[in-house]
Amino acid sequence: MRSDVLIIGAGGAGLVAAINAHESGAKVRVITKEYPTRSQTSMAQGGINAALGNAGEDSVEAHVQNTLKSAHGIANEEAVRLLCESAPDAVEWLDSIGVCFSRTKDAKIAQRTLGGASAPRACYAQDYTGLKILHTLYDRCLSLGIEILNERYLLNFITQAPEKADTYIGGATVLNIRTGEVETYESASVIVATGGYARIYDKHSTNSTGSTGDGIAAAIRAGARLSDMEFVQFHPTALKNSSILISESARGAGGFLLNSKGERFTNELAPRDEVARAINDEIQKGEDVFLDIRHLGEEFIDEELPQERKLAKLYENVDPVYDLIPIKPVAHYTMGGIEVDKNSQTKIKGLYAVGECANHKVHGANRLGGNSLLELIVFGREAGKNAAEYAKTFDKSIDASSQTQSTNNFVMGVKHFTNEIDFYEKRSLIGNIFYNNAGISRDEMGLKEVLEAIRQIQREVPFMGPKDKSKIYNTNLVEFIEFGNMVELSEIILVCAISRNESRGAHFRSDIPKENDMAYKAHTITWKEDSVLCADFME
The missing domain is CATH 3.90.700.10 (Succinate dehydrogenase/fumarate reductase flavoprotein, catalytic domain)
Incomplete structure (x- = not known):
């Protein structure tokens, strides 16, 4: 099942990338664990930022400065300028494909003020903005004949590494939820658009149950780097x-x-x-x-x-x-994610990331309201085009056999785990202790207590297996694998939060309430070497 561009996730970012990769001449396949119209994009109500000036004086420069101020010094100004300068065209593109924005009396796109903005900048469609954007994008994909496969759950990325420094992507292995079979999708390039990880906070989150960080966890296992994972925005x-x-x-x-x-x-x-x-x-x-x-x-x-x-x-x-x-x-948006360059490409050649799962370094320590929908349009368009161009020159071989077998062994092995401990209870426990000790206000003692609890849960995972051992539509199995991804990311979040001995934006340390630019005006970077978690700070 070979494609030029394989997109994991069918929310706003994934669908924008799919449209633009298709229009760049690529054979595109989209896989998603749910259905596109159920993605988290539908929950974005307030609007999408663009300095149009339809409801008051505004400028691109004001948008840039508002974004940088909200980011507390650790956004990349070049990326922010690209985001804000591209905003009017992004909204014009959405308008051209049929997004039904609310209108002023003179038929201009209506705009409202959101927090941190110096002008009414958010273009909106009543309070259903994300939903209406999402449905329009989905309709567009269907009209273009883009293949979308639902109920496919990402397990791992396929990588080829003739030399460790020259690792490139080869596709992904997924679980077909309907049949229970492991499927392999080979592709010259892959775009991760799987959303964020705020569901770690369980009932203390605005996010859907699907926001479990699957793509982020799979990316770090494959050799990509993550950045700024400690920054979680509370709405x-x-x-x-x-x-x-x-x-x-x-x-x-x-x-x-x-x-x-x-x-x-x-x-x-x-x-x-x-x-x-x-x-x-x-x-x-x-x-x-x-x-x-x-x-x-x-x-x-x-x-x-x-x-x-x-x-x-x-x-x-x-x-x-x-x-x-x-x-x-409550937990709402995760600023951290898969580290990408200006082309939306990760450390792994041909593996791109976009949307909430990616870190383009435009949000820094605190996202400006109205910039998330904008990010997925601007960088979704870029990622789709760049992945398509990469695929045109892809001339390497892909051998997915060993990684497919490894994934099959993993799924079969999980079914043999005992279920002496109820992982649903542990999932709820993690949500509560994260909200109380790694939430809006944190301190070193509380963070270390949570980290100790997470590492104990990691040791207990083999005793928390799914009770349902069946094959077809085994949602208990899927939820257990999601739980494993959340536990994996929980450790990373906590290590980063403990390491950042300051307060900055959404990361507020009550024991160290000031910013420390001398030591921490930098990004936390995490990666794995031989399955061991490593962390550092980099500008």
């Missing part, structure tokens, strides 16, 4: 009891944050790390925290924030037209 406003996201657009429209006394206690449109910490501080004092949009009025809420009203009524049994919305901050 300030999720529903208190369900962690369902309430969009930043609600604050952008003028919503207030109130404590139990009815007091406003922070600037609602400050960068997300600052707002999340302010809310967390109130909660630690014993206060409940609420989002108040009652003053915006029913007509405005139903026109501009219809999803927020539906979610609040469904999951919290409150109507934001009349009631305060109880909220809390």
Whole structure:
């Protein structure tokens, strides 16, 4: 099953890459463990940034500076400038393929202000922006005849290494969830677009259950490097009891944050790390925290924030037209990921990464709201074109037999693990201890306690196997392998967080509350040598 470009993941980043690789003349195949319309992109509600100036004075330079400020000194300015300069064209492209953006009275694309922005810059489609972008991209892929294979779960990448310094990609092995068979997909180039890893925080996350970092874990096992894994962004406003996201657009429209006394206690449109910490501080004092949009009025809420009203009524049994919305901050977005160069290529030749699983070094220590959808469009287009061009000159052999056999042995071996310990209970435990000790506020003692717990869980994994030993549609098996990936990444996150002896953006150390530019204005880099985790700081 050979292709020019194999794309793992069918969210926004993967579909953008697929469209552009196809239009560059490549034979493209997309594989995804779920269905494209269920991807995390659909949860991006607030908007996509572009300095269009449709709702007030703005400039590309202002967008650049807002992004750099939010990143707390460790974004790559060249990459940020590419992102921001490409933004107007990215939105124009989306508009041209049919994304139904909300419009101003004079038919221009409507824009709103999100946290950390100096102008109303986020182009939006009510509060369904990501969903409408995703559906349009999926429709585009179908119209182009791009092959999309659903319910294929990534296991490992196939690499060829005639010499260790000259490792190149050869495809991937996946589990066909429907049949239970291990399948091999050979390809001249591979694009990883598998999303982030915020589901490590379990119920304390806005993310879907699929955000388990599978592509990131497979990449480091294959020889790629990861960077900035300690930076996890907590969204300030999720529903208190369900962690369902309430969009930043609600604050952008003028919503207030109130404590139990009815007091406003922070600037609602400050960068997300600052707002999340302010809310967390109130909660630690014993206060409940609420989002108040009652003053915006029913007509405005139903026109501009219809999803927020539906979610609040469904999951919290409150109507934001009349009631305060109880909220809390939860894990939302992971800034770290697979290290890539300016071409979106990893250390492994022919292996590209894009979207939340990749680190293009545009978000730094804290992502600016509205830049995630922009990133997947700008770099998705680049990754698709670059992977297609690489495939045109690919003239090497691929022998996947030994790695396919190894993967088959792994899947069969996992089924022989005992199930004396319930890994679902351990997954919930990890979510709780990460939220409490490796979350919005951290300190060395708490981080080391969590690391000790994770390493104990690693030792116990052979006793946590899936109870279901069947072959067809064995979701218990898939969830166990996902759990293994999350445990693997948990150790990396903690090692990086312990090593970064400072506070910077989303990484707030209560025991060291200041930034230290002299020692840590750099990226954490992690990799594996002979299965041993290695870490360092690099500018």
